[in-house]
Structures are given as C-alpha cells and as structure tokens.
Amino acid sequence: MAQQIKGGPGRRDVLKLGLGAAGVLMAPAVLRAQTAELVVGGAASHKPWVESIVAPAFEKKYKCKVLFEGTKSLVNLEKMQKNKGAQYMSVVQMDDPVMILAVKEGLLEPLTVAKVPNLADLVAGAVHMDGMWANYLQPWLGIAYNKTEMKTPPASWADLFEAKYKGRIVIPSPQNTEGLPLIFIAAALAAGVPLEAGQKDAEAGFRKLATLPQADLAYAYVNELLSAPLQAQLAGPTSSLGANKATPKPAGLPADLKVIQIDWANVAAERSKWVSRWDRDMAL
Template identity: 40%
Template sequence: MIRTERNVMTQIQKAGLTRRSLLRTSALAAVGTLAAPSILRAQSSEIVIGCAGSHTAWMEQIVVPHMKEAIGADILFEGTKSSVNLEKMASNKDAPYLSVVQMDDPVMIQAVEADLLTPITPDAVPNMTDLRADAVHMDGMWCNYVQPWAGVAYNTDYAEGVPSWEALWAPENAGQVIIPSLQNTEGMWTMFVAAMLGSGKPFSEAQYEVDAAFAKLEELKPNLLSVYTTMSQAFNLLEQGEISMLAGNFSSYTLPRKAEGVPVDLAAPKEGIFAMPSGICLVKGGPNPELAQAYVNEMLGETMQAAIADFASSVPANTTVKAGAVIPDGVPIYSPDWAFVAENRRAWIERFDKLMAL
C-alpha cells in the first residue's frame, strides 16, 4: 500500500490543471457536500483504491492531489495486477477494505459474476452520462475511464520500427523479445496475434482459434529472452537495450517514457492494434460509499479525463473531452470477445505457463 501526501496545488499545476477548473470542480463538490453532508463529516476522508501498478505515476501526480482538493478525499492506493485486485475483493468479500477498483474489462466480468460490485448510477455519478455508450458495461456495473492502445514497444537504438507482428518471430530477433504472461491482460494481445498469424483468419474469427494460437506461440520460444508478469522490470530491459521488442505494451506506458527522452517508441503493426480496456468500479459493501461515488464521478469528469488522457497518452471516455492519444491512422483496432476470454482465461494461463516455460 502506498500513502501519498504532496503539495496539492503544485502537483495540480504540474499536471496541467487550471485554478479555474479546480474551482469549478470544488464548487460542484461543495454543492454535493451540502446535499449529502455524510460524505465528509460523518465518515473518514480516507478511501483505498485498487489499481494497476503501471498507473503509479499519474495516480501520484494527478489523481491523489486532485481528489484531496476537489472532494476532500485522502487516497490510499494499491498498485498491482487486475487479477490480484480481483483476489483481494473476493477474499475480503465479507469485510471489504477497497472502495473503488480500477482494472481491466475481462476481470470486471469475473467480479460481476462473483457479486463483488455495486452498480454505478447517474444519480450518484452524474458524469457517467457524458461517456461514450460503449464505455458503460452491464447496466453500469463498471465504466471505462480511459483507453490506451496496445502495440509493440521497441528500442529506437536498435530498430526503426515494427511494421508487422511477424517481426516477433523473425530469426534475426532471437533472444531479443519479451512477451507478457497471460496472467497480465496485455498478454492476450500476443496470443490473439498468434491466432491470426497461425490460422490465417481475420481477427473476428481468429480469436477463437486457440490451438492455432498456442502452436504459433511455441514457434516464438527461440526469440524469447523471458516472459514477464511484472511489466516495469521488462520495460527496464527494453530501455537499457537488453532486448529490442516488448510485445503487447500500451500507449499509456511507452509514450510518456518516449516523451521523457528514453529511446523507446510504440509501433502500430499493419495487422492491427488493440484497445486496452481500463475500467473503474465500486466495490460492493466497500467503505465510505458516498466518497467512493464522488471519486468515480471525478474520474469520469472533464478535468480528470483530460489530465489523465494527456499524461497517459490514452483516449478519454468522456465525449466532452478532446485530449489524449492520437490513434494511428489506417490501422485496424481490435477489441476481443471479453466474455470468451473470462470463461477460458484460467485454462489458458495454465496451458501457457507449461508451454512457454524457459
């Protein structure tokens, strides 16, 4: 668990938020407090948020100080994989300590099936009415708040680009590739690409060709340095030039590092890229439910949507916001059948771990 306390206004200004936008948001929060004084007066101001470890930078620099200023919340966040967040919710179902969880869509489906979530409603979270229709799932059980795109990260000192996913399999790249485990949601992209390349079918059909996917993945083993479950460690090897390509990485991680001068970039191979689902949900029975709803409302609102989308090079879900990542032109963007993934993921992980052991 990470507890973060910073100079609020300094960090907000670094994140590109204006005093005017903060005052507007704070005024709205004040109205909400007057209407429902239990939010800040009768309950603790602390809420615990489960999120991805790769989100640490913008959670610390943008979200934590904004939530303190806008709704008076002291945010504690736990950064880990979506599957671990799901385990935490399930193991603490009778006495939840997480109030909000930010995790990937396929794991959200499992959380709904396990009765771990409470619906997000426009009455409690009015900003959800500004979201794209495809960003609200299962009658509000969760919403997508930003959507990075995923391709192939590469070291620009060793490559000029990655025009095709086939490059991962090219003999000249032996020992120069790392891919994610299927325990990580981004690991699914390499599996789906393997299905497309192995079956020769379009993505809409190939995503169901599981045997073809695993056969093609086996052919990739000579080119692998390793398979990761902790993305930051693998990305460090890419930055240092120990590998040339990192499969399935996403805009919200690679492009900010590129902007900082690190010799990396994100390729959009000609076969297509993937929409990386980033969802937010309310934990059923979680502490401080009114404050949790206020947090979600802020995350879906104009100020946070613009700040996060710009910082993380992601596409905002709020239709009133014009910010964030530019999706590469002329490249197909795929989103898989997440219900099919959720139904089969455990078996795929076991099969993958046995096949890809190095």
C-alpha cells in the same frame, strides 16, 4: 462503475464501483465509506498518476483524503472476498477479467447515470455487463524496441514472425493482461481473419506463437475518472486514449484509428487454460 458489497453492516457500509479498461486494462471499483476518507485499491503502477493527478484534484474538490493501496487486481479481489460485509476500501481499480469474477461473487452493484453522470459520455463498448463496471481509459498495445540494436523496427505484427527476429523478442505471459492481446493477434494472423474473430481462436494463436522466432464520495471518484478533463491529463502518463467521447485524442494518431474491444467474458472463461498452455509451450 459501482458495485455494492454484500454482507451485514459493520463500522462502514461499503459500495464498490468498478471501472474496467479495454484492451489492456484499467478498471476501478469503488467502495463507499461513511467518513471523508477514501481508500482506493489499484495497480501499483497506477500509484504515480493517482497520487500526482487524480487524488489532489479530488481531495480539493470534495474536501476529503484519498489513500491509495497499490497492488495487483487479484490481490484486491482477495481483500474484497475476505472483508465481505465489512469492507475498508472505498474504490477498487481492477482489470476487466477480475471485475467479471467480482460480479459473479455478488461483490458489486451497477453504476447508473443518476449516480455517475459521466457514464453517459463514454464511447461505445466502455460500459460492461449492464453497468457493472466501465473503462475510464483505452490503453493501446504496441511493439517496443531498442533503437540502438534495431535500426529498422518491425513495421507490423506479422513482421515479428520473420526469421531475422528469432531469439530477439520478449513476450509477456498471459498471466499479465498485457500479454493476452498478442495471442489474439497471432490467431488473427494465422487464420487471416479480423482481430475481433481472432479472440475466439486462441488455439490458432498458440500455434502461431509457436513459430516465433463512501457511496456518494465513491461514486464521485468514479465520475471524476470518467470525466474528459481528467482523462486528458491521464493520457500522457498512462499512454492511453480517454474513454470519454469528449476527451481530445493525443497528437499524431491516425485519423482512421480503430479501437478493438477485447471479449473479457471469453478471457475470464479461458485464461487459466491459456496460462497453462503458455507455460508448457512457450517456456524457455
């Protein structure tokens, strides 16, 4: 997804293109530099696959150099804010809620099919706010467990609330995007409603949890991230589904698998309150 940075001209004019992730989150934004050097800002955890898969293929195809800065989404946003009008980054890969903040500050411009052709091939729900950013992957959420300590793993999310698991579960805070969906799952379980509806009732979720035991070059980069061949290579290292409709599904997935889209606008509006509530109610 592309967003243009507002401000006076400097040594470089910059475009920001943003791609966001569904569910948990992977969203890039792109800035265009006028040289053949593309500076990409993203999560530190993205560094291995960006440098081993994305960058080599992109550099070979476009005869440029990709420099990746691994940090947090909010840190990338701070960099964009401080350098408004004189951006040095070429691409930013950020979480969806942070993309919303960047849009509100006028830091981004929308992606278009004319500049990012692969945008037309994405699954429903992967393009946000009229093209302000797009998901290139669809991460999934699951339960990780120690096979040595737990011979019989939980069979469902509801199992986590059984007494036998008391004191044996670690839950990520909603300060991390990975921690948000569990609040929605808990709300859905508490109210007996679909997960889509549970997103709007975080209060029920907390109650349930308490019972636990360079513009052309930049657009090209985004377009490559949205391509089916590259997404197929990223599926393994990122444990995600591709957002391009032509990306093959990983082996072993249920035929009737349903992908749930998180309402990121609601998350952006409520997240700080949820984090405070988490720190108060869930702290050990």
